[in-house]
Structures are given as structure tokens and as C-alpha cells.
Amino acid sequence: MNKKSDDRLLNWLDERFNISPFLDFMKHKQVPIHKHSVWYYMGGVALFLFMVQVLTGILLLLYYQPGVDSSYESIRFIVTKVNFGWLIRSLHSWSANLLVLFIFIHMFSTFFTGAFKNPRELTWLSGFILLALALGFGFSGYLLPWNELAFFATKVGTDITGAVPLVGKAIKIFLRGSEDVTGGTLLRFYAFHVAIIPAIFTFVLSVHLLFIQRQGMHEPDFYKKLPREKQKTIAFFPDFFLKDILLWLIVLNILLFLAVFFPWDIGIKADPFASAPQGIRPEWYFMFMFQTLKLLPAHILFIEGEIVGVLMFGVGGVAWMLLPFWAGKINAQIRTRVLTTLGLLVVAFILVMTIIGYVM
Amino acid sequence: MSINRRNFLNIFLGTGFLGWVGSILYPLISYLIPPKVSEAKIQSVKAGIAADFPSNSGKIIKFGRKPVILIKTNKNKFVALSATCTHLDCIVRYRADTNQILCACHNGLYDLKGRNISGPPPRPLTAFNVNILNEEIIISKPSEMS
Ligand code: HEM
Numbered sequence: 001m002n003k004k005s006d007d008r009l010l011n012w013l014d015e016r017f018n019i020s021p022f023l024d025f026m027k028h029k030q031v032p033i034h035k036h037s038v039w040y041y042m043g044g045v046a047l048f049l050f051m052v053q054v055l056t057g058i059l060l061l062l063y064y065q066p067g068v069d070s071s072y073e074s075i076r077f078i079v080t081k082v083n084f085g086w087l088i089r090s091l092h093s094w095s096a097n098l099l100v101l102f103i104f105i106h107m108f109s110t111f112f113t114g115a116f117k118n119p120r121e122l123t124w125l126s127g128f129i130l131l132a133l134a135l136g137f138g139f140s141g142y143l144l145p146w147n148e149l150a151f152f153a154t155k156v157g158t159d160i161t162g163a164v165p166l167v168g169k170a171i172k173i174f175l176r177g178s179e180d181v182t183g184g185t186l187l188r189f190y191a192f193h194v195a196i197i198p199a200i201f202t203f204v205l206s207v208h209l210l211f212i213q214r215q216g217m218h219e220p221d222f223y224k225k226l227p228r229e230k231q232k233t234i235a236f237f238p239d240f241f242l243k244d245i246l247l248w249l250i251v252l253n254i255l256l257f258l259a260v261f262f263p264w265d266i267g268i269k270a271d272p273f274a275s276a277p278q279g280i281r282p283e284w285y286f287m288f289m290f291q292t293l294k295l296l297p298a299h300i301l302f303i304e305g306e307i308v309g310v311l312m313f314g315v316g317g318v319a320w321m322l323l324p325f326w327a328g329k330i331n332a333q334i335r336t337r338v339l340t341t342l343g344l345l346v347v348a349f350i351l352v353m354t355i356i357g358y359v360m
Numbered sequence: 361m362s363i364n365r366r367n368f369l370n371i372f373l374g375t376g377f378l379g380w381v382g383s384i385l386y387p388l389i390s391y392l393i394p395p396k397v398s399e400a401k402i403q404s405v406k407a408g409i410a411a412d413f414p415s416n417s418g419k420i421i422k423f424g425r426k427p428v429i430l431i432k433t434n435k436n437k438f439v440a441l442s443a444t445c446t447h448l449d450c451i452v453r454y455r456a457d458t459n460q461i462l463c464a465c466h467n468g469l470y471d472l473k474g475r476n477i478s479g480p481p482p483r484p485l486t487a488f489n490v491n492i493l494n495e496e497i498i499i500s501k502p503s504e505m506s
Pocket residue numbers: 050053054056057058060061064075089092093095096097099100134135137138141142143144145193194198264
């Protein structure tokens with residue numbers, strides 16, 4: 001398309017939908033440039049990976065059949081018989097893991113650069129909900145192949161919710177669809193995975209992105225203190241946007257490399273009447289919680305160890321979610337130091353527990 | 361306090377609205393809670409010929425919808441215990457080398473009486489009765505649990 005017909009099309013649309021305010025906004029939106037600018041791209045990578053999930057997930061739906069007698073078999077069919085089925089499944093699994101990884105990186109980068117503070121409280125809150133939903137995606141998707149590893153990991157994972165005081169038992173039965181992990185659980189997880197969570201995720205993601213567009217990128221303190229002429233920026237469109245696309249292409253290549261050279265394993269079909277094999281573990285992003293529960297003794301002061309653990313993670317999670325609402329109350333002089341230390345402790349805890357989980 | 365007409369209408373409509381919301385939500389939430397499947401009251405199951413069972417080994421037996429672990433000790437004695445780990449619901453296994461019951465999920469250990477001896481399990485495994493009738497192994501529910 002040449003410039004002229006481009007303008008004609010825009011004019012045509014503008015006459016009908018009044019899109020010029022939107023175009024102006026896009027033209028004038030600036031992204032600050034400084035030594036921590038790389039972190040501005042992490043959310044975008046997560047967005048890209050989510051789109052990969054939607055696309056590959058929909059393709060898997062064409063052949064996947066949920067059910068105790070069909071889940072495992074249909075995935076075996078996908079990877080052995082369907083043309084490039086192995087690739088689609090491997091992409092979905094790898095991209096799921098990279099997505100969670102990038103959500104974590106994105107979250108911690110907004111934490112350490114202080115981007116979560118006033119006026120971006122709701123951006124942080126919606127981001128936290130997206131993390132929780134992504135974990136829900138991963139947890140529900142893990143069971144879908146109905147293999148041994150996933151079967152026991154789901155038994156353990158759902159049984160942990162039973163330790164929540166008062167409502168635990170109800171949550172557990174709601175998740176499982178009965179007292180035990182059965183074909184009914186598989187159907188429920190399928191519904192969560194392909195319908196309920198995608199719908200909520202898409203909505204919260206739109207809100208998250210809308211907030212970001214309205215407020216513009218966060219500027220770190222050192223950048224704000226620079227004299228006006230030293231505050232370098234680039235235009236969101238097309239400069240930043242093109243860089244985004246370039247990075248997405250790089251990520252896509254890494255993803256393809258992983259999916260092709262390290263195809264995802266199917267494992268052994270689950271048997272609800274067999275002993276749990278050695279090496280039951282959840283996906284790596286649940287490992288730190290799993291490992292903590294494993295290290296807690298059976299009883300801590302007459303309370304069952306896992307009740308203490310679940311309460312600990314519950315309180316910690318809520319505090320993390322509400323971070324922007326209490327962080328401002330810390331004495332301003334030590335605030336940055338307190339928060340950085342806290343963040344480093346959280347990261348260190350997650351890393352150490354994850355590593356212990358894999359070597360022990 | 362006198363209730364004027366506007367107040368009265370507000371309360372009247374408000375209550376009606378709440379009732380309406382409730383009548384929508386109640387069936388929805390009820391639908392999400394799975395119905396109770398009536399469990400066939402199984403009192404005992406047969407688990408094969410006693411002589412065919414290798415000694416110093418264990419096997420998971422289907423007791424209705426629950427797994428039970430049947431073990432023949434190295435002294436050829438039969439033991440049956442609930443196979444559901446009391447920690448987080450995994451299914452236990454028999455360890456022939458140490459004559460103990462292991463849960464591989466978090467390394468919970470039980471002895472042959474089902475007592476939790478190390479690792480995270482908080483309670484012992486429930487014992488089942490084992491009888492040999494005409495050479496056949498019969499596992500039955502402990503009497504106090506029906
Ligand atoms: C609309 C979006 C999505 C749809 C329609 C979808 C659909 C599916 C289907 C049909 C399966 C079963 C096939 C299989 O196990 O390979 C599956 C598995 C899985 N999904 Fe998704 N999915 C979506 C998004 C996501 C997202 C966002 C994540 C991660 C955060 C995710 C993580 C997983 C995982 C970990 C598995 C198990 C992979 C395996 O072991 O094969 N999915 N998904």
C-alpha cells in the first residue's frame with residue numbers, strides 16, 4: 001500500500017468512527033529511555049506468549065478428548081499420528097512454562113523499579129490476578145494428559161487446599177468434583193483450562209493493558225530527577241512497537257528451538273490404583289511451595305504442618321497482592337531499602353527452595 | 361422515626377432485588393457443588409489365593425473406590441492397611457528392603473502396623489482385617505469403621 005491509499009483508508013475510517021484522537025494518542029505516546037528500559041519489554045513478551053498459548057491451545061482442542069479412557073490416548077495420537085501434532089503440543093507446553101517465567105520476571109521488575117506505587121496500584125493488582133490465573137492455567141493444564149506424574153501432583157495439590165481452615169474441605173470438593181481425583185476432576189479441569197480461565201484472563205488482561213495505556217510507562221526516580229532535556233524518550237509507535245516485535249521474533253525462535261529439540265514428554269498413563277512413583281513433583285513454578293511443605297514437620301505446636309504452611313503462603317500472597325496499599329506507609333527515608341531487601345529475600349527464598357526441590 | 365413513602369419503597373424494592381439476586385445465585389452455586397455419589401457399602405473384597413502371593417511384597421487392592429495395600433511379610437503374615445497416605449492423599453508402597461511402607465510423594469514412612477514413623481504424615485494408616493478362607497485372601501473393613 002502506498003502512502004496515498006494509506007491516508008485514504010484512514011480518512012475513510014476517521015469519517016465514520018472518529019479515530020483521529022486514537023491516532024494522535026499513539027503518535028504522541030512516548031516511552032522513557034534509560035538504563036533499566038529493558039524491563040519495559042517483559043510484559044510484552046508475556047503478552048506474546050499468551051497469544052501463542054491461545055493459538056496452540058485452540059489447535060490442540062481439535063484432537064484432544066478429555067476423559068479417563070481418552071485423554072492420554074488422544075495426546076498420544078496428537079504426538080504420533082497428527083501431522084506436526086508433536087510440535088503443536090510441545091509448543092503449548094514450552095510456551096506455558098516460558099509464559100509463567102516471564103510473568104515472574106515482569107512482576108519482580110515492576111517491584112524493584114518501584115513501578116507498582118501510586119498511581120499504579122490497580123495495575124499491580126490486576127497483574128497479580130493475571131499471575132494467579134496463569135498458575136491456574138498451568139495447574140489445570142498439567143492434569144489434562146492424565147499421566148501418573150500429573151495425577152499424583154493434582155492429588156497433592158488439591159489436598160493441600162483441604163488444609164485451609166473452615167472452607168478448605170468445600171474448596172477441595174469443588175476443585176475435584178468429588179472426594180477423590182477422578183475422571184470428574186479431569187472434566188472440571190478441562191472446563192477451567194479451556195473456557196473459564198481463558199475468559200477471565202482475557203478480561204483482566206484487557207483491563208491491565210488499558211490502565212497501562214492510560215497512565216503511560218512508569219519513570220524511575222533517578223530518571224524523574226534528570227533535567228528535562230536529558231530525559232530521553234522514544235515514540236511508542238512505531239519505534240517501541242517495532243522493538244517489541246523484534247524481541248517477540250527472538251522469543252519465538254527460542255521457543256521453536258526448545259519445542260523441536262526438547263519435545264515435551266507424555267509420561268506413563270495414570271492408574272488411580274497404583275502406588276505413587278518416586279519423583280512426584282509439580283511444575284517448577286510450584287516447586288518452592290511444594291518443597292516448603294515437604295520440609296515442614298508433621299506438627300508445629302499441635303497444628304498440622306501443612307496447615308501452618310498453607311496459612312503462611314496465604315497471608316504472604318495476600319500481602320504481596322496488596323503491596324501498593326501498605327508499602328507507602330513505610331517511613332519514606334528507609335522505604336526503598338526495606339522494600340528492596342524484602343524483594344531480594346522473597347526472590348532468594350523462591351530460588352533456594354526451587355533448587356533444593358530439584359536436587360533433593 | 362416515621363417511614364415515608366420513598367423509604368418504604370426503597371426497602372421494599374431493595375429486599376425484592378436481593379431476593380432476586382439470591383434466586384439466581386443459589387441454583388448456580390448449588391450446580392457447582394457435585395452431588396454425592398452413593399457409595400456402595402462394600403464390607404469385604406477377595407484378593408486372590410494366599411499361596412500365590414509372593415512373600416515380602418505388597419500390592420494395591422481396590423476396596424470399592426478406595427485403595428488398600430495388602431502386604432505379605434517375610435514371615436508370611438498378611439497385613440492390610442488403607443493405602444491413602446494421611447499426609448496429602450498419595451498412594452503408598454511397600455518397601456521390601458526395609459520392610460516399611462513408603463509414600464514417595466514426600467518420603468513419608470510407616471511401619472507394618474501402619475504407624476507413621478517419619479516424614480510429614482500426621483496420622484497412622486487405618487488397618488483392615490485380613491482372613492484366609494479356603495485358601496482365599498479376604499480383606500474386610502475394621503469393625504469400628506462401617
Ligand atoms: C485459550 C487458551 C488455551 C487453550 C484453549 C488451551 C488448551 C489446552 C489443551 C486442549 C491441552 C491438552 C493437551 C496437552 O496436554 O497437550 C492443554 C494443556 C496444557 N496447557 Fe493449555 N490452553 C490454553 C492456555 C494455556 C495457558 C495460558 C497456559 C499456561 C499458563 C497453559 C498451560 C498448559 C499446560 C501446562 C498443559 C499441559 C501440557 C502437556 O503436558 O501436554 N494453557 N491446553
